[in-house]
Amino acid sequence: xxxxVQFAKMRMCFLLGIVAICILLSSCTGTTGEINTACDxxxxxxxxxxxxxxxxxxxxxxxxxxxxIYYSLGPALTKVNNLGTVQFHPEVNFILDPSVYNLKKxxxxxxxxxxxxxxxxxxxxxxxxTILVE
Amino acid sequence: MSLNIHHRLVTFFIVSFFVIFDVNxxxxxxxxxxxxxxxxxxxxxxxxxxxxGINGLSAGDTLIxxxxxxxxxxxxxxxREHDIPNGTASNNPxxxxxxxPFGVRIENTGSLNYYDNPLHLGSSKRFIKVDGFIFNIxxxxxxxxxxxxxxxxxxxxxxxxxxxxxxDQYGGWMVMGGDNNLVEDSAGVGSSRYGFMIGGPSSSSxxxxxxxxxxxxxxxxxxQPKATFSVYxxxxxxxxxxxxxxxxIAVDSQAGPTDLGAANYTWGAWYLPKNATNVTITGSIxxxxxxxxxxxxxxxxSGNNVTLHNSIAWGIRGPAGHPIALPGFxxxxxxGPSLIDHITVGDSDTGYDNSNGTGDVLVDSAFINNGAASSxxxxxxxxxxxxNAFIDQSHKHGTSPLDVDSLPTHLIDTSTTASLxxxxxxxSHVGATILHAVxxxxxxxxxxxxxxxxxxxxxxxxxxxxxxxxxxxxxxxxSGVTPSTNNTRRGFAANVDSFGKSMTLTRxxxxxxxxxxxxxxxxxxxxxxxxxxxxxxxxxx
Numbered sequence: 001x002x003x004x005v006q007f008a009k010m011r012m013c014f015l016l017g018i019v020a021i022c023i024l025l026s027s028c029t030g031t032t033g034e035i036n037t038a039c040d041x042x043x044x045x046x047x048x049x050x051x052x053x054x055x056x057x058x059x060x061x062x063x064x065x066x067x068x069i070y071y072s073l074g075p076a077l078t079k080v081n082n083l084g085t086v087q088f089h090p091e092v093n094f095i096l097d098p099s100v101y102n103l104k105k106x107x108x109x110x111x112x113x114x115x116x117x118x119x120x121x122x123x124x125x126x127x128x129x130t131i132l133v134e
Numbered sequence: 135m136s137l138n139i140h141h142r143l144v145t146f147f148i149v150s151f152f153v154i155f156d157v158n159x160x161x162x163x164x165x166x167x168x169x170x171x172x173x174x175x176x177x178x179x180x181x182x183x184x185x186x187g188i189n190g191l192s193a194g195d196t197l198i199x200x201x202x203x204x205x206x207x208x209x210x211x212x213x214r215e216h217d218i219p220n221g222t223a224s225n226n227p228x229x230x231x232x233x234x235p236f237g238v239r240i241e242n243t244g245s246l247n248y249y250d251n252p253l254h255l256g257s258s259k260r261f262i263k264v265d266g267f268i269f270n271i272x273x274x275x276x277x278x279x280x281x282x283x284x285x286x287x288x289x290x291x292x293x294x295x296x297x298x299x300x301x302d303q304y305g306g307w308m309v310m311g312g313d314n315n316l317v318e319d320s321a322g323v324g325s326s327r328y329g330f331m332i333g334g335p336s337s338s339s340x341x342x343x344x345x346x347x348x349x350x351x352x353x354x355x356x357x358q359p360k361a362t363f364s365v366y367x368x369x370x371x372x373x374x375x376x377x378x379x380x381x382x383i384a385v386d387s388q389a390g391p392t393d394l395g396a397a398n399y400t401w402g403a404w405y406l407p408k409n410a411t412n413v414t415i416t417g418s419i420x421x422x423x424x425x426x427x428x429x430x431x432x433x434x435x436s437g438n439n440v441t442l443h444n445s446i447a448w449g450i451r452g453p454a455g456h457p458i459a460l461p462g463f464x465x466x467x468x469x470g471p472s473l474i475d476h477i478t479v480g481d482s483d484t485g486y487d488n489s490n491g492t493g494d495v496l497v498d499s500a501f502i503n504n505g506a507a508s509s510x511x512x513x514x515x516x517x518x519x520x521x522n523a524f525i526d527q528s529h530k531h532g533t534s535p536l537d538v539d540s541l542p543t544h545l546i547d548t549s550t551t552a553s554l555x556x557x558x559x560x561x562s563h564v565g566a567t568i569l570h571a572v573x574x575x576x577x578x579x580x581x582x583x584x585x586x587x588x589x590x591x592x593x594x595x596x597x598x599x600x601x602x603x604x605x606x607x608x609x610x611x612x613s614g615v616t617p618s619t620n621n622t623r624r625g626f627a628a629n630v631d632s633f634g635k636s637m638t639l640t641r642x643x644x645x646x647x648x649x650x651x652x653x654x655x656x657x658x659x660x661x662x663x664x665x666x667x668x669x670x671x672x673x674x675x
Contacts, residue, residue: 048672053664062654067664068589095672113664119569119654121591123661129669 039106039132045099047134052093053126055115063118064090070112070125071101077110077128087116098133107133159226162190165200183208184240188216188230195219196229199267201237209240211264212254221261224287224578232266235292236600241270248276248302253293257312259285266292268604273299279331280322281308287578289316292597294604297324300612303356306331307349313340314579321348321601324609327356327390328364333374333410335366340373341579345380346571346592348601348639351387352622353615357398359405360390362423367410367437375411378585379404380572381592382418385639386625389424389453391616400424402431402464403450406440411470414441414585417572417592421643422449422625426456428464429482433490438470442477446566448545448646450482453617459483459506465490465515474499476558478548478565484508485529488515497521498558500538500548500565501529523554523564536564545646546593568592593655598639602627 055064067090070082084101088094103109109132112125161177164187168180180200181187185208187197207215211230221227232238240252252269255262262285269280280295295307307322310332322329329349333339349362362384367374384403391398403420406413410433420429429447432440447462462479464487465472471493479485480502488494489511495518501508507529510516519532527537539553548554548565555563571590574583595601606627611620623629626642633650635641644651 047674050670050672052666052668052670054666055664056662058659058662059654062659062661096669111667111669113667115661115664116589117661119591119593119652120658120661121570122589123663126664126667129667131669131671134671 039134041104041106043105045097045103045105045133047098049096049098049131050093051088051096051111051113053113055090055123062120064115065118066090066116067094068114068116068122069094069096070114071103072110073103073107075110075128077112077125079114079125090115098131103133105133109133159194159196160192161196161198162187163198163200166202166204184211184230185209185216188218191219191228193219193222194226194228196231198231198233199238200233203239203241205241205243207250210250210252210254211240211267212251213256213259214249214254218255218259218262220259221263223261224581227261227263227289229263229265231263232292235266235597236268236294236604238266239268239270242272242274245274246271246276248278251277251279251282253281253283253290255283255285255288255312257284260287263289263291264293265289268294268296270296271298271301275300275302278302278305279307279309283308283310283315283317284312286313286315288312289318289576289578290320291316291318291576293317293320294601295320295322296604296607296609297322297326298609299325300355300615301325303327303358305356309334310342311337311339313342315342316345316576316578317343317347318345318575319596320346321604322362323350323605324352325354325615326351326362327354327358327360328366328405329362331364331366332377333366333368335369335408337366337368338371338373339377341376343378343380343573343577343579343584344382345378345573345575346382346596347379348383348385348595349387350385350605350625351390351400352609352620353388353611353617354390355615356390357394359398359407360400361402361405361431362387362420363404365406365410365413367406367408367435369408372409372411372436372438374409375413376579377410377413378573378579379413379415379418380585381568382415383639383643384420384423385642386421386627387423387425388617388620389426392426392456396427399426401426402428403447404429405431405434406437407434408437409435410437410440412439413437414443415445416441416443417568418445419568419643420445420447420450420462421646424453425450425460426452426458428461428487429479430463431466432463432472433465433467433470435467436470437467439472440465440470441473442475443473444476444566444568446478446545446568447482448478448480450479452483461485461487461508462501462504464488465494467491471495471517476562476564476566478502478545480504480525480545487511490515493517495519496532498560498562498564499523500554501525502538502541504529507531521557521559521564523557541647543647543649544644544651546644591658593644594638594640602637602639
């Protein structure tokens, strides 16, 4: 029991340390997707974007069903931490209209893709790409 | 900027509070080698009985039961005997778990009283999680059920309920009367009347989820209606409502006695008696189930809004000599709409039997190699009956019926048949395709993702080796039950499949149509992430 309590205290210190580091890091990097002040955000979103990707199956029987887009307004984009997702068929290029996803003009938006396979589920996230919404 | 720092400080203290709160939740241990008198509940000095461990818990604590077999009431997780402190929230439950999933067996050595359920969470019990146990009852009439879940917001995960020997005619593996509970990655096997039952004649049970639960009824002497899964609607109101079965499987069940006629029939793999309302069965399978009335018996009296979605009824038949042609699904009663979509019914006596009133919808379903055409009662109960496909063209009916040019390669995936692909009213495939899990693991009703289709692969079936091992244990039919023999090595619990490989639940289901399972189901490789991702601004016209 004593060891359990000691372990719990160590875990508390470790977790508090992690929390403190995370807060310091976020204050350095800024992760809130601020509006770019050089951009005129008063006008509506006018541009659309085409998203393309490659996916190479690791074996011939693996079947790609869809790509899934995750998006956010900060670089800490994960499958859990995101603003939303949208899937598209792998044989077409996806046309992104930012206004459909409530992305405002001048926002810096972050995107990452996964591959969804018929039998094996979903891949990890791809490299993250950004656009300045115009 | 100062506001930003203020925000972060507030965040720091809030997070710190929860970290400290988490630290206060303790972990305690029970082991068959422990001692209730000299142990202190630590890992190195555990208690001996689960009851002693429960009595040492506070809200949010975890009791870890080391692997082994534990006997009788001192070890039953039964809040009548050992009051479990409630957790404080869905994300801070009081946990009682096996050291490893299915590593702990709790069973009886003699006769029990009607209230001696090995698992019982009383009506005031909330936010309790029970994980990883095999609850086994042998040779005792009572209690009726291995488990009773009467409280709310509880999770029963990775548990198997097994019953052996004669039992009370109302008995089964679980009766659930509370609200917002979850049963997940679990199974029931052996003697049973209703295996897993929600509700009851005077119940108001709501918002429970059964997710990835397997059931196989072996035998019974019950002269009551019987089924593997049941939502027993309230006799007089619509208060038993809002329940979901996600990726549940009734497999290889055997029917009980029929000497009293329909009153004691096995009514189906699923049976929703009385006024069960807002019940959804999705991504689920009734496979090679012996019944007397149907595979999915969806409505009896005045239940409303029953949905059978993306599910399979295959190999639904009565015992030899049974006089009724069994449908894959059946609707009865007089009111309330039902939605049946993306269903595969095959290798059964008939597709369906709809004697309901009006208001029902049947779309995008495949009826394959059934013995006879489906039947409707008087009038036409279907408001919409569109885009259903048939092998045996003489069975075709409804609007825009489709021919099926070939059997699917695998029972589990009709999208591999060209004539079924992209021909549904919603542009997808006709029939069922059950490849991914429904509902985010661990979620209760209303929590994010609880009813969503996920991209998480459903196959190989979770914990199928552990489930098969318990299902294959010898459990001979005692005197007076039906059927009189019980080969526990039948169906998916057989030793090997037709390709000479170890039989599993996954292989059994995938290979029903005679084709080997795709290799990558059991040889999953890491899926590479997409590469060369490009986002290009389009030129304005």
